[in-house]
Amino acid sequence: MKISRLLLAVIVIGIFYSFFKIFFGIILKQPIPGSLFTMYMFFIIIGVLLVFSFTEQGAKELMSPIKDLLENPEKMMMRNVVFGIVTIFAGFITYQQVKPSFEAPLELRTIHPAPPSNISAYNKSYNLLTLENPFMKYKKEDPEKFKQLIYEGGEVYFKNCFYCHGDKLDGKGHYAHGFNPLPANFMDVGTIAQLQESYLFWRIATGGPGLPKEAAPWLSSMPVWQNFLSEEEIWKVILFLYDYTGYVPRSWEKH
Amino acid sequence: MKFSKKITLTFFIILFLVLASPIILNITSKSSVFSLQPLSIVLAEEVKQDAAAAPAEETAVKEDKAKPAYPPAPKLKESDYPKVKGFNGRIVIWLAAQLHLWFAAFVLAVPIFVLIIEGIGVATKDERYDKMAYEFIKISLTAYSITAVFGGLLAFSLIVFYPDFLKYMANIFGSTMLAYAFLFFAESASLYIYYYGWNWLKHGFKKWVHLTIGLILNAVGTTLMFLANAWVTFMMSPGGVDAAGVFQGNDWAVIHNFLWNPINLHRFVANVAYGGSVVGAYAAYRFLSAQTRDEKAHYDWMGYTANFIAIAALLPLPFAGYWLTAEIYAYSQQMGITLMGGVFAWLFIIQAVLIGALFLSANYYLWCGMGRSEGAVRYNKYIKYIAFVIIACFLVWFTPHTLVMTQAELKALGGPYHKYLGPLGIMPAKNTAVNIMILFTFLSFLLYRRANKVATVSWAKYGNIAQTAIFAGAIINIVFLGVYYGYFTNTVLKVGSSVPQVASTLSVIIFCIIIDVLMFKGAKDVAPLKWGNVPDRSQYALFLLAVSFTWLMGLMGYIRSGIRQHWHVYAIMRDNSADAFTPTIGYSAQIVSIGVIIFMAIVIFIFWLNQISSKKA
Incomplete structure (x- = not known):
């Protein structure tokens, strides 16, 4: 047939x-x-x-x-x-x-804020376009010290961040289910793997309130970590995030 | 005079040099494209220079007295923007600029390929090429006056709605604006002589005079576009001014700003593709309304040529676009993220769908075109595989990273990202998909070329094996580069790996064409190629191509301009008008769509004018 x-x-x-x-x-x-x-x-x-x-x-x-x-x-x-x-x-x-639905409406928003050129934190002004991690130089100059800094960054992470971002850095921490938007999943190829370290510094130091006015409300629950962590601790935790995930920060030069 | 092939070749080398001269000049000048630096480095350098310049201030003061003083960028208030009852200034500017740009792109592109087709006519001594080239330029001539009308409307609208901004730009670009106006005269003069002198300068040595006028026309047109690009890119990546927006007096520095060259290249290639698609739509219009077999055959051939031009220029276009985007990211992470990760990201999904539609309609046109010869039946069985690969790549091409989900779906997936489809949402997957999509579109073209021929050379079998090997090798290389460098290395290598991917694709195109040309030299015709013997459906594919291109240009043009957000000139001059907000995606898409409808209506009017102009009483 x-x-x-x-x-x-x-x-x-x-x-x-x-x-x-x-x-x-x-x-x-x-x-x-x-x-x-x-x-x-x-x-x-x-x-x-x-x-x-x-x-x-x-x-x-x-x-x-x-x-x-x-x-x-x-x-x-x-x-x-x-x-x-x-x-x-x-x-x-x-x-x-x-037909009428009781479901919450869809959200078309992309939670991907663009960074400002300058930020204020620790009573200082930072130019995000030129800001670099001060500890990154030890990667070549003093690998042992670099390893120690990553270890210290890990301690900062597990004392402060893992409750939301999870012990596997996948955004599935104990409190994650209570948030919308969900905490960032650092293991995803589309998050820190695509960003410069200065971006992470901005997001950690100034948290949800530091997000730009454009496209508000962001609804981010990220605390303002400059109130709880030192500048060095933030840079160390950034080293840890990249070391654990195996990603390399976005840059325009080879490291 | 006998027109030898050598003379033709020399002519095309000159054509290339003239068209490429602005780019060559850039590269060889002191402040070449390679020495341009991102905003971060420029700012850091400026700080250093400011510190170093302090002791030399006294000497500088003397010199400064000799220089004309330029004002800083004005700090405007909402009341500084005039209001006209019943008009929204931003929408008027938006539509006037976009319509001007669509027509300008078309009228700048057509003379480029008209000159090439005319040259082919001279080299092959085939009168049909000359006739077709003349018909192409005839369409663009009507569009030329409309381009000027919209240019005028744009200038007046800027004077009415944004006078202070225009004044600031005129302070910086005064000399280039005047140069632009004078060049416009030169453009008009050369276009009119080129068109009206077509029959007068048709034979003998006069033909070379005519070709030279065409060359001048193209050189002037390209320079005009480059000048206008300087104004647009200055608004995105200002150069030659200090942090307060004070012009430093160096015209070249403001023209040759960070994004000037990427835009120049992208617009040049895109214009050719766009021009090809619009004349393709004209050919389709004439084909569908043709009364005789001869007329159908002529417009079928014209449509095929136009489609060929559009696709030939479309193939390298994603690479030029990628370079431009990478440069935007390099200049400012803020603009880069706003562009592809932030508020404009969803428009990129629409862009991806439209680009996919372009590839699908171009391929469909080629597949339908195989019906012109009965010899093509041999290859019909391969089409489904080509379509499968192109559709698969297309799905990867438009898969977003962040998905739109209901709460139930969010729960089922455990987050906003899909575990397996999420990685397809970032650029390495897109680059891989688009390269393979281009390769298979090229394969459709290769099959079309062979439709009515059989190679007679003794090494035909080995030629086919070599072509298959080149294709397979390139695809393996593209996938490896996309997967390994795209996901397992750092950003520098990630972005960098796109270059060998492109190189692989271009190598396939070049080597396979060389092998194919040699292999099918003196090939045997299996069946005659019957021009006009294509279904009407194929002509609608040509229409779809033109509409998709127009819509795409409108949307992407809006995004390019919109990423400045609340800045007239990025980080230098703030837009404080009531319209300084970024409109919603739906609203922007509606405005662009209204523009597309107006443009297409005018284009159909132009087609109709051309049709009635060729009618006899």
Whole structure:
């Protein structure tokens, strides 16, 4: 039996749909969020239609069942049934979209504040464009001292930061579930791996209240650590964060 | 006079040198692009220089008396911005600037490839090229006057709504603004002689005079764009002024600011791609309304050529864009993060979708075009694999790092990032995907080239093996560079690894084309190539290409300008108008979309004008 080209296209789309659902949702246990899944499926459908219609013959075969359904007088009953199903389906989708929900609205915001050029901390002004970690030089000059500084940074971390950012630095500390936005996951390739050390200094020293006015409210629960830690302790904890995660701070020169 | 190939070659070398001369001059000048430094280093240097300059102040005072005094950047209040009832100043400027830019990009690009096509016509002695080049320039001529109209509207709007800002810019760029105005005369004169003299200067030595005028037209046009780019980039990365915005008197320093060259390159390449897509839409318009077979064949060929130009320029465009973005990051981390990690990040997802749409429509056009020859049936079976790879890359290309999730999804994933898809949200994955997408688009083109031919050279089998090996090697290299350097090394290597990725892609294109040209020299035709024998669907792909390009330029132009946020001139002159806030994503997208609709409506009007101008009573 020859499968119609339209049915074949539907089967191919169905295979991709099932793959995403089963592979990510069941096997990896990390389902793809609806917003992204819709985009994926939209372009997969477009891709399938392009492949099935790039030849004149292929396009005709793809459209022929639809054309037949719409134009063949003998298929009036089926046409009415299909029209009915399509209408009800469209109504169902619309209802799903507009029905009242108790769920909190989606947040489109990206929690990724841009740093200012200058900050004030410890009664001093820091130029974030030129600010560097004063201990970084020991990496080459005195590796033993550097190791000790990282160790001390680790102590600072486990005495102060790990409650929220977690003992694996993955943002899953004891109190993490109480926050929205969640504490930063330093293990993620998109956080400290993408940032300069001066950025981390700014975020740690001035905390949530130090975030820029633009795009407020940030809702960050990050304390103002300059009130609790010394400048040196902040630089040490930054060394520890990069050492533990294995990432290298963003820079424009090779280290 | 006999036009030998040598003369043609010499001509194109001169063309290249003239077009590239502003860039070459930059690189060879003392303050070359390579000596430019990020804001951080510049500021640090300025502090040092200020300290060192103190003892020499007395001598400097004497010298300063001879120099004209320039004012600092004004500190404006909201009341300094005039209001006109019923108009929002920012929207007027936004739309006027954007429409001016769309038309300007088009009219600057068309003469570039018209000159090349005219040159090909001279070299091949094929009259069809000359006819097509003439038709292309005819479209751009109508658009030229509209460009000037929108330029005028922009200038007047700036005078009305932002007079103090314009005054400050005029204090710094007075000389370049005057140069711009004079060059505009030169541009108009050369364009009119080039167009109206087309038939007069058609034969013999006169043709070379005509080509030379075309060359001058392009050199002037490119210089005009570079001057305007200086004003725009000065607003983003000001150079040649002190911290208070006082002009130091060096014109070259303000022109040659940090982002000038990256923008020059990006806009130059993008203009060509954009110009190609708009004339492609014109060809599609004429194809769909054609009455005769000959007319259909002509406009099919024209559409194919325009698409070829657009795609040839589109392929290197992501790399030019990446360079520009890397330079923005290098200049200011604040602007860089605002651009791709902050408030504008979602617009980049729309950008990614539109770029994917460009690649898909360009590929679809090529696949449909294979229907021109029955010989192409051999290759139809490969299309589904090419489509699979391109779609897979496309999905990676637009996967965001931070996902939009419901509370239930957030809970299921345990955080705002997807464990397996999250890493696809950063640049190394995007670079890898776009390089592979480009390679497979190129593969579509290679198959199209072979559609109606069979290689007759004895080494054809080895040629195919070599091409396959080059492709495979490049893909392995691109994936390795993307995965290893992108995720397991530091940022310098991460950003740096994009260069060998691009080099791999470009190498494939160059080597495979060389092998293909040699392999198919004297090839046997399997079936005739029937121009005009393409489905109407393919022409809509050409329309989609032009609309996507226009929308893309509008959105990205807004982002480029918007990352200055509340600054007229970044970190120098603050915007204190009531509109100094960053609008929401939806609002910005609506304004840009309104611009696109206005632009497309005018473009269709131009197409119609061209159609009626070729009708006989």
